[in-house]
Amino acid sequence: MIIFVRTLIVYFSLLVxxxxxxxxxxxxxELSEFIVASLIADVAANPLQDIGMPLLNGLIPVVTMFxxxxxxxxxxxxxxxxxxxxxxxxxxxxxxxxILQSEMGKNRFTLDELLQELRAQGVRDxxxxxxxxxxxxxxxxxxxxxSETPPSANDLHVAAENCGFPxxxxxxxxxxxxxxxxxxxxxxxxxxQIRPYGGRISDIFLLTVDDASRVYCVRKEPKP
Amino acid sequence: MKRGLIAAGLLILLFALLLANIRRLDAxxxxxxxxxxxxxxxxxxxxxxxxxxxxxxxxxxxxxKADYAHIVLRQGEIDAVSDAFFELLKELRxxxxxxxxxYLSLLCHLDSIGRxxxxxxxxxF
Numbered sequence: 001m002i003i004f005v006r007t008l009i010v011y012f013s014l015l016v017x018x019x020x021x022x023x024x025x026x027x028x029x030e031l032s033e034f035i036v037a038s039l040i041a042d043v044a045a046n047p048l049q050d051i052g053m054p055l056l057n058g059l060i061p062v063v064t065m066f067x068x069x070x071x072x073x074x075x076x077x078x079x080x081x082x083x084x085x086x087x088x089x090x091x092x093x094x095x096x097x098x099i100l101q102s103e104m105g106k107n108r109f110t111l112d113e114l115l116q117e118l119r120a121q122g123v124r125d126x127x128x129x130x131x132x133x134x135x136x137x138x139x140x141x142x143x144x145x146x147s148e149t150p151p152s153a154n155d156l157h158v159a160a161e162n163c164g165f166p167x168x169x170x171x172x173x174x175x176x177x178x179x180x181x182x183x184x185x186x187x188x189x190x191x192x193q194i195r196p197y198g199g200r201i202s203d204i205f206l207l208t209v210d211d212a213s214r215v216y217c218v219r220k221e222p223k224p
Numbered sequence: 225m226k227r228g229l230i231a232a233g234l235l236i237l238l239f240a241l242l243l244a245n246i247r248r249l250d251a252x253x254x255x256x257x258x259x260x261x262x263x264x265x266x267x268x269x270x271x272x273x274x275x276x277x278x279x280x281x282x283x284x285x286x287x288x289k290a291d292y293a294h295i296v297l298r299q300g301e302i303d304a305v306s307d308a309f310f311e312l313l314k315e316l317r318x319x320x321x322x323x324x325x326x327y328l329s330l331l332c333h334l335d336s337i338g339r340x341x342x343x344x345x346x347x348x349f
Contacts, residue, residue, distance in 0.1 A: 001243065001342075002340070060238070066231070068235070070230075071231045074227060078225070
């Protein structure tokens with residue numbers, strides 16, 4: 001019982017503390033996921049390392065945190081207010097090329113970190129940014145002015161073919177029959193495709209096909 | 225929503241099971257403590273034989289629930305109670321009429337196990 005209550009206290013304390021710490025700590029996870037990820041392995045490992053401790057001492061916190069995480073994710077999906085309260089809202093850090101220093105301070109986001117994120121996203125000129133948001137998962141989303149973004153096929157009035165995505169039909173010498181069926185081709189067709197590469201599936205490293213029937217095939221390199 | 229409800233239900237079930245476990249553990253510890261107290265009373269009345277047999281019965285009761293104890297208690301706590309029982313029985317079999325320390329030690333261990341899982345501020349924090 002004490003473990004159950006302690007787990008609840010630690011879970012919700014971490015939720016509040018990390019919420020107050022700001023978004024940049026989180027990486028790609030939401031707050032509650034981050035807490036579970038950082039605690040669960042440690043908690044579950046205790047009974048494994050100490051065989052004198054009952055396994056329940058590891059399982060109860062794991063199940064408790066799992067349930068809390070499920071409940072919080074369900075509740076935050078239904079309530080915008082709770083979502084804003086627990087995970088916060090995206091923070092606007094750059095508005096029409098102007099860095100909002102107060103927002104940076106609130107989120108404890110340093111100028112070095114901002115510039116690092118912008119460089120990582122290939123942005124050279126802060127003045128070219130219309131908006132930059134620090135998202136609730138700690139990632140920076142940069143929206144450049146329309147004049148700074150590459151034109152799309154529509155902008156250029158060019159007809160672009162939708163090719164779908166390439167399905168892997170052969171991976172490292174193995175045929176993936178489910179993908180072959182989903183792509184709507186027969187094995188005979190496949191053998192025709194690989195004939196120029198030796199004709200044997202086991203000799204093919206990768207073969208993909210997209211919705212426009214474009215085939216990409218790579219033969220296995222000979223072993224040295 | 226369904227998953228959230230299942231999670232809430234699971235949490236409530238877990239809480240209920242843990243409460244039930246506290247009651248079961250309390251009942252076991254109560255029965256063992258009662259046996260130890262009967263043994264202590266017999267010794268105070270001068271009947272060392274009865275004191276030893278009551279203590280032995282209490283130890284057998286404790287040992288009969290060893291599987292359950294290993295699931296919910298730490299090995300160290302189980303060992304401490306078992307050691308205290310053996311110490312008490314050793315003194316009683318040796319015919320010693322002064323085994324107060326051994327009784328106190330055993331009752332103290334049993335009491336500490338009982339208090340450990342009680343919902344109190346001191347045990348939570």
